[in-house]
Amino acid sequence: MNAGKKHLLVVEDDKGLQSQLRWAFEDFEVAIAGDREEAIAQLRRFEPGVVILDLGLPPDPGGVSEGLATLTDILSLSPDTKIVVVTGDNDRANAVKAVGRGAYDFYQKPVDPEMLGMIVGRAYRVHELERENRRLTQFQDKMPLTGIIATSPQMLKVCRTVEKVAPTDVTTLLLGASGSGKERFAQALHELSHRAKNKMVAINCAAIPENLLESELFGYEKGAFTGATQTTPGKIEYADGGTLFLDEIGDLPMELQAKLLRFLQERVVERVGGRKEIPVDVRIVCATHQDLSAHIAEGRFREDLYYRVSELTINIPALKERDGDALVLATVFLDRFAREMGRNIKGFDDGARRAIEAHDWPGNVRELESRIKRAVILADNSNITAADLELEDVEIEDRPFNLKQVREEVERKAIQRALGHCNDNVSDTATLLGITRPTLYNLMEKYRLKS
Template sequence: MNRNLLIVEDDEGLQSQLRWCFDGFDVTICANRSDAIAAVRRVQPGVVLLDLGLPPDPGGVTEGFATLSEVLSLIPECKVIVVTGDNDRGNAVKAIAQGAYDFYQKPADPEILTLMVERAYRVYELELENKKLHKGSQTMPLDGVIAASDAMLKVCRTVEKVAPSDITTLLLGASGTGKEVFAQAIHNMSPRANEKMIAINCAAIPDNLLESELFGHEKGAFTGATKQTIGKIEMANGGTLFLDEIGDLPFELQAKLLRFLQERVIERVGGRKEIPIDVRIVCATHQDITKHIEEGRFREDLYYRISEITINIPALKDRDGDPLLLAKAFLTRFCQEYKKVIKGFDSNAIAAIEAYSWPGNVREIESRIKRAVIMADGNMITLEDLELNIDSDEEAPPLNLKQIREEAEKKAIRRALNHTNASISEAAKMLGITRPTLYSMLEKYDMK
């Protein structure tokens, strides 16, 4: 693998001196910030040697710090060594605080610089290797979550950050996307993991019973209340309360729930005693709560109270690669459960799984695979076993790498041209290629 080193230096004499110092590196030299950022996009350097004094402010450091910030935003793992002038230790320390790996004061000593660059690149390689090993050692991102798509991995990272706190969390997602699985993951990774997680579905209980289910009731509070009953909120004391489908919570109950969330005390139905409650609240809904607020069906103040952190769970159709991953996992589970010997899916079944939109999300794919395992006659699941009706406009993504690459290149070129108002020079810089290369690609894809 090429070891790429980027030198950002506006002094031509020093450029010439440094160009030949670093044996074993592919050296790229730039004299200003815009060229440096274009080079970063193009060559993806592991180490950048950066002079803080760059034009149009060679006597200052504004351009240098701006370059440092942009480089690290594009390649966070890149090791940036800042080169400063004499008696400029303050800016060197500031650069380290902003993410630079190391600093070196002029005049440049090629031998020492070479040692610093070698060491920085070795650290860069070790961190990349460690990241690969760490990624390979993780079978699934969260307990109970089967996913490999970027969209779901982002959700999992958010859950990992949120779980250790007591912040009230709102999970948004279509039915069947796994909101309760994520609620359980938040509880399991929290300091309350050894306590109970109590779940209640606000849409599954009649409105006239839901208040009693949540808050409990005293004996004689209403007809049929023959004994004192503890509600779900009180049962969850010390642990986590999961309010599923909170978008269906009756409007009359919303004020009482809001008071509990603010004061952390409850009163049972028919009671007068305030009961303090220590509980973590996780809510979920497939409803568009903002629309409910506009229609006067949901309190805006309650919405802000339950959505201190909001996590959007993507639909299965937006999770690249996950449908087939889930299908294989469910196939393994149901084959064991029903003692069936099925090797896998035939090519038509795989194509259908990848092309289908899965409106019922994970719940639908689970039921489809379960039925297919039970009904399959052979040792492979077929399209007929899945009983999927694929629309003509639903096509599986291509597996041909050339085709995938061409589609990605066309999409990136369109975006770059849109961002730069069709400026070829600026678009080429943004894409990390030369103008002739961009012209060639425009002609190749008939995009002129």
């Protein structure tokens, strides 16, 4: 099948009408079925968006019982498929009955290809809109953590770790490249903790000049330095009862590392220019893209502080290491920016999808978001192209061409993804995949997958 075409299934036992309908829909990839059994087989194999169904099917070509039974079976297997029923002349009552049972629309013979084409075209547009809305809703509803968009096994593993760690007060270090989502995970740690009703206070250690960072963190007393006209609590005090997020802690100056270490050990702060110890109850989450082990070896980061801030370390994979997440994120960003900017952008063409999958994304999620936003603004057509993204449309050569290999690779990844979605629950995974538990166990054994 040509993936670029729309899929249409025609269920009709009249050979002449089969041929007429096949050639009437040049914009569709058309499959033909002459009875209920063949229709169901084609439905499973073809997964059409629209079905044209003649209610007069054998073994009841003069009635509608077999056609209505076929309608029920199709909707049972594929509730989102739009069915246009075709009835005999002056048979409006059965057409209305079919619509009552879930058909999208009806058309009465004799067939006018142009009129039927309009009905089918409208049905397909509705199908596509519903599928897109459903997909976007599922992305949002089934995301493992609020604010985290991920479906890859790599990221789902990180999300499960965050869910386990969040209820504790353990000091957590998030490691990941710039733009990989460290602040999002810090927010998730806070929102899933018992401190969620209190503030999360964030400070970027690399963004504040060194001579100001101490007073930002620890506060200062009135008169402590020129311009200190009033006593001001620091960010650590403001976070009392909540969470303090120290972003880019690898850039913390050595002079402040000792003072931060004392706070982590004693849980008290002294403001600049002050002598009073102020107790603070706060959960500490740190993040950095730096290699702290190298910093320790070079004498740029205290080893004792490292062990304090990394009571538990979570490694966040780069976007290029997350199987399938780039396209998922791209779709969500596209929908958001298209709505915000009032652009009628429907999706990505095949070249754009290939480019998104092939790109290394050195800037990670931040780069992807930026490129999608720019493309939505500048796109001339309803589909985003690789050129709109300023990426090269590449052919992905390293995929197997042997059909069995392709099928097995897709099957294995689908099972891995489903297991991730279901937290390794085999019963739920089997239900999600639409197979039995014994079948899933056999497949897991075949691909050496363990729940």
